Amino acid sequence: MTYHKRFDGRGFDELRPMSAKVGIVPRADGSAMFKIGKTVAYAAVYGPRDLHPKFMQNPQTGILRINYNMMPFSGHGERVRPGGSRRSKEICMVMQNALLPALNLKEFPNAVVDVFVELPQTDAGTRCAGIMAASMALADAGLEMKDLVCAVAAGRVEDKIVLDLNYFEDSHEDGADVPVAVLPNSGKVTLLQMDGEMTREQIKEAITKAKEACEELYELQKKALKERFARE
Amino acid sequence: MNQELKQHVLKALSKNVRYDGRKCLEYRQVSVEYGISESAEGSARVKIGGTEVIAGVKVETATPYPDTPNQGNLMVNAELLPLSNPKFETGPPGEQATEVARVADRAIRESKAIDVHKLVLKPGERVWAINIDICSINDEGNLQDAATLAALAALKDARFPKLTEHGEVDYDSEKTNEKLPLAREPVEVTVIKVGEHYFVDALSDEEKAIEARLTVGVTEKGTVCAMQKGGDAPLSVDEIDKMIEIAQKLAPTLRKAL
Numbered sequence: 001m002t003y004h005k006r007f008d009g010r011g012f013d014e015l016r017p018m019s020a021k022v023g024i025v026p027r028a029d030g031s032a033m034f035k036i037g038k039t040v041a042y043a044a045v046y047g048p049r050d051l052h053p054k055f056m057q058n059p060q061t062g063i064l065r066i067n068y069n070m071m072p073f074s075g076h077g078e079r080v081r082p083g084g085s086r087r088s089k090e091i092c093m094v095m096q097n098a099l100l101p102a103l104n105l106k107e108f109p110n111a112v113v114d115v116f117v118e119l120p121q122t123d124a125g126t127r128c129a130g131i132m133a134a135s136m137a138l139a140d141a142g143l144e145m146k147d148l149v150c151a152v153a154a155g156r157v158e159d160k161i162v163l164d165l166n167y168f169e170d171s172h173e174d175g176a177d178v179p180v181a182v183l184p185n186s187g188k189v190t191l192l193q194m195d196g197e198m199t200r201e202q203i204k205e206a207i208t209k210a211k212e213a214c215e216e217l218y219e220l221q222k223k224a225l226k227e228r229f230a231r232e
Numbered sequence: 233m234n235q236e237l238k239q240h241v242l243k244a245l246s247k248n249v250r251y252d253g254r255k256c257l258e259y260r261q262v263s264v265e266y267g268i269s270e271s272a273e274g275s276a277r278v279k280i281g282g283t284e285v286i287a288g289v290k291v292e293t294a295t296p297y298p299d300t301p302n303q304g305n306l307m308v309n310a311e312l313l314p315l316s317n318p319k320f321e322t323g324p325p326g327e328q329a330t331e332v333a334r335v336a337d338r339a340i341r342e343s344k345a346i347d348v349h350k351l352v353l354k355p356g357e358r359v360w361a362i363n364i365d366i367c368s369i370n371d372e373g374n375l376q377d378a379a380t381l382a383a384l385a386a387l388k389d390a391r392f393p394k395l396t397e398h399g400e401v402d403y404d405s406e407k408t409n410e411k412l413p414l415a416r417e418p419v420e421v422t423v424i425k426v427g428e429h430y431f432v433d434a435l436s437d438e439e440k441a442i443e444a445r446l447t448v449g450v451t452e453k454g455t456v457c458a459m460q461k462g463g464d465a466p467l468s469v470d471e472i473d474k475m476i477e478i479a480q481k482l483a484p485t486l487r488k489a490l
Binding site for chain 1: 268269270271272275282286288289290292309311313314315316317318322323324325363365367369370371372401403
């Protein structure tokens with residue numbers, strides 16, 4: 001089958017319209033919003049602060065803890081029941097691994113940096129949008145960072161490699177979804193997952209395209225951070 | 233309770249001023265924005281000063297409860313997100329979240345804001361279920377009044393989804409233009425008493441000094457449709473009467489923002 005034109009008319013490498021804003025939750029130590037298409041992610045950072053339960057403390061370093069949550073009304077179909085699911089647990093874990101390489105928490109032994117990611121509306125690509133928002137929120141919190149983290153989903157729909165899949169592409173039966181997070185300065189990949197079938201060549205093409213798209217995402221993050229501090 | 237903080241709040245109140253320069257019976261700026269989540273059938277964002285709350289309505293079909301076969305289902309839930317306040321934790325709703333949800337629910341349910349008799353698809357078998365979820369985004373005090381207003385605003389914004397031939401909700405299609413059967417517009421005003429002083433729309437620090445509070449649900453006709461007393465100080469009948477009077481007087485301030 002040939003995928004001639006994307007469901008929403010975009011080019012195959014084209015991302016959906018995006019916007020970003022830093023400093024959306026005044027009570028938090030750092031916060032940011034990232035919107036891509038209809039997917040919206042809010043992130044708020046609290047910490048470094050005391051970590052409970054105590055057995056989780058690490059005397060060598062502070063730890064990063066991500067909490068990913070879809071608001072009950074944010075799903076495509078029925079209400080999402082509040083509280084964690086197997087899916088959200090896994091997403092928290094992979095987001096943590098995606099963001100941690102950008103941080104240096106050695107100065108905060110036994111402490112935790114909490115990042116709360118909340119989604120008020122979704123249209124696929126939520127973990128990537130969450131990483132985008134969380135990365136800006138961590139920078140806004142003034143934590144020492146080696147890099148920001150950019151993320152976007154690549155994938156396959158029928159015979160085409162596409163970027164930033166929406167819900168209908170993501171749930172297309174002949175396709176695959178490859179969320180990718182990248183440290184834009186080193187070009188290293190910190191999140192990689194895939195569901196669906198692809199050849200090795202296609203995988204390489206998808207990851208390469210996602211990496212290229214991260215340049216645009218990185219510029220947007222930097223712009224939003226600068227705007228935040230220009231306001232003050 | 234932090235005694236020094238309480239003294240500080242009391243001292244300011246005795247001069248009829250607040251931390252942020254307001255008068256005792258004055259709200260911060262109230263704003264309502266509709267349609268903030270396209271995933272929901274209705275949604276709204278309410279800001280009262282720095283406090284921000286969003287609410288979304290999900291409309292589903294369900295079997296009616298056995299004791300109310302000819303009524304639709306209505307549910308109000310509140311999530312006090314850990315994103316919005318360093319004290320809020322993940323996990324099942326705590327005491328405050330449960331109270332916020334139940335007190336908001338009471339105003340909407342008891343004022344008969346939604347005519348549940350008009351939510352029946354097939355008597356005894358299939359009805360509409362209206363699920364309202366309230367989520368806190370930034371807590372700078374007075375989540376209760378913001379939450380109830382957000383729930384009402386989201387109901388105002390909501391439209392019924394389309395149904396498939398089999399009577400299931402068709403989430404892939406656009407919503408219809410049909411609004412929910414909203415008959416009343418209840419809002420809630422929380423009146424606080426510290427010492428001899430009454431005030432509304434408490435800031436987070438002021439909330440720590442609360443001795444007694446009374447949340448009063450007021451309809452657009454000025455009638456009272458729900459109440460909840462909080463705080464550990466007892467109230468006299470005259471004090472309660474005074475607090476209701478304050479709530480009735482200030483309810484239009486909130487409703488005006490809709």
